[in-house]
Amino acid sequence: MSRRGRVPGLALATTLSLLPALARGSEAAHEQGGIPWMTLLFTFVNFAIFCWLIAHYAMPLLRDYARGRHDRVVAELEAAAQTRREAEQLKAQWEARLAALDKEVQEIRAQATADAARERDTLLRAAAKTAEAIRNDARRTAAQEVRQAEAALRQAVVQQATALATQLVRDRLTPADQDRFVGEFVTQVRETAR
Amino acid sequence: MTTRVARRYAKALFSLARDAQALEPVAAELRQLRQAFDDPAIAPVLASPLMTPARLVSLVDQLTQHVALSILTKNFLRVLAENRRLDQLVGVYDHFEALHDRALGRIRVTIRSAAALSPERQREIVAAFEQRTGKTVLATAITDAALLGGVLVEAEGKVYDGSLRTQLEHLANEMAGARTYL
Numbered sequence: 001m002s003r004r005g006r007v008p009g010l011a012l013a014t015t016l017s018l019l020p021a022l023a024r025g026s027e028a029a030h031e032q033g034g035i036p037w038m039t040l041l042f043t044f045v046n047f048a049i050f051c052w053l054i055a056h057y058a059m060p061l062l063r064d065y066a067r068g069r070h071d072r073v074v075a076e077l078e079a080a081a082q083t084r085r086e087a088e089q090l091k092a093q094w095e096a097r098l099a100a101l102d103k104e105v106q107e108i109r110a111q112a113t114a115d116a117a118r119e120r121d122t123l124l125r126a127a128a129k130t131a132e133a134i135r136n137d138a139r140r141t142a143a144q145e146v147r148q149a150e151a152a153l154r155q156a157v158v159q160q161a162t163a164l165a166t167q168l169v170r171d172r173l174t175p176a177d178q179d180r181f182v183g184e185f186v187t188q189v190r191e192t193a194r
Numbered sequence: 195m196t197t198r199v200a201r202r203y204a205k206a207l208f209s210l211a212r213d214a215q216a217l218e219p220v221a222a223e224l225r226q227l228r229q230a231f232d233d234p235a236i237a238p239v240l241a242s243p244l245m246t247p248a249r250l251v252s253l254v255d256q257l258t259q260h261v262a263l264s265i266l267t268k269n270f271l272r273v274l275a276e277n278r279r280l281d282q283l284v285g286v287y288d289h290f291e292a293l294h295d296r297a298l299g300r301i302r303v304t305i306r307s308a309a310a311l312s313p314e315r316q317r318e319i320v321a322a323f324e325q326r327t328g329k330t331v332l333a334t335a336i337t338d339a340a341l342l343g344g345v346l347v348e349a350e351g352k353v354y355d356g357s358l359r360t361q362l363e364h365l366a367n368e369m370a371g372a373r374t375y376l
Contacts, residue, residue: 154370162366169342169358178309181344185356186318189347193326 200285207270207286208293214266221294223267228287230257231280240280250275300330303349308341308357323349 196204211220231237239245245253254275258268274280295301305311305319320331327350338346343358 151370158366158369161369162362165362165365166342166359169362173308173343173358175309178307178343179312179315181356181358182307182311182315182319185345185354186315186322188356189319189322189326189354193322 196285196289197282199279200282201289203270203274203279203282204286204289204293207266208290208297210266210270212297216264216266217294217297219264220267221290223263224283224287224290226261227263227267227271228284231283237281240283245278247276247278250278250280254280295332298330300332301327301350302332302334303347305333305335305345305347306338306341306357307335307345308337308339308343310337311335311345319345319347323347 207220207224208217211217231240239253240250251272254271258271263271271280271283274283274286291302301323303320303323305316311319316333316335320333323331323333331349341357341359342362344356344361346357346360347354
């Protein structure tokens with residue numbers, strides 16, 4: 001038992017042990033027209049019991065309630081302070097960004113302009129390259145067609161010339177010519193044999 | 195074109211004929227038989243799968259009964275018949291002739307000319323090729339008007355072309371292949 005619990009207990013026991021003597025004294029005193037000690041005593045005892053009950057049962061509850069409320073209030077105050085700090089930090093950041101916004105917009109605009117110019121140059125170079133390739137293809141195709149036409153023309157001319165030459169040989173070749181050809185052939189065979 | 199089988203039989207016959215010193219007679223007999231067996235009426239019969247070896251031998255005996263052939267040639271024909279190789283006789287002859295020519299140091303050339311050659315010109319050509327090859331030349335002359343002019347000789351698998359037709363073809367090729375600058 002705690003010290004706080006023992007003191008009212010002792011007081012109560014002492015009071016109760018004195019009750020018979022006090023009762024007799026009180027009755028005699030009352031009968032003689034003195035102070036009503038018993039009434040005072042009972043009132044005092046009642047008050048003491050009331051105080052003990054309050055101290056023993058109600059006070060802890062009140063104390064716990066008050067402590068919990070205190071803790072909650074402190075925690076809420078800390079959370080509010082944290083939230084405030086964060087809000088202030090966010091505010092500071094946004095203020096800084098707003099302050100730098102103009103500069104950032106200018107930089108973005110400059111970057112976009114540079115990108116567009118670069119893209120335009122790239123497209124122009126690609127277009128020029130494609131155009132050059134198309135021109136080269138066209139030149140090659142034209143040259144090829146010219147060569148084909150030239151070859152076809154040459155072939156036709158050669159065929160005509162060959163046909164004419166063949167006919168001329170058939171018409172005009174004499175036995176003497178034939179004999180000369182054979183003689184030349186024999187000479188060539190002999191010369192290559194050496 | 196001679197097959198490997200024909201070459202094998204030809205080598206065997208050539209070896210036997212050389213040992214018997216009968217190369218010329220056997221070659222002459224083979225030449226006769228080649229003409230006979232090359233006949234369109236006889237060749238299909240010799241190659242027919244319906245003919246048994248015994249019937250082929252009998253047929254050969256009947257065919258050679260009235261022809262004067264040496265024993266060597268007759269036996270060779272019987273061997274061909276027994277082995278169902280009578281259809282190889284043409285190839286055997288060709289390769290036998292090649293072996294015979296090689297043994298005698300001679301070659302066969304074909305001379306094609308646009309017009310018939312005079313005997314002198316033909317002798318000149320033969321002499322030129324004998325000088326060139328160092329071998330005796332057996333020439334076969336053929337007239338081929340498609341050559342237009344000149345002469346073309348086939349010898350030992352090579353073609354010696356002195357024809358006008360080929361010269362015109364070369365000229366045409368040069369004209370067709372020549373570049374012009376416009």
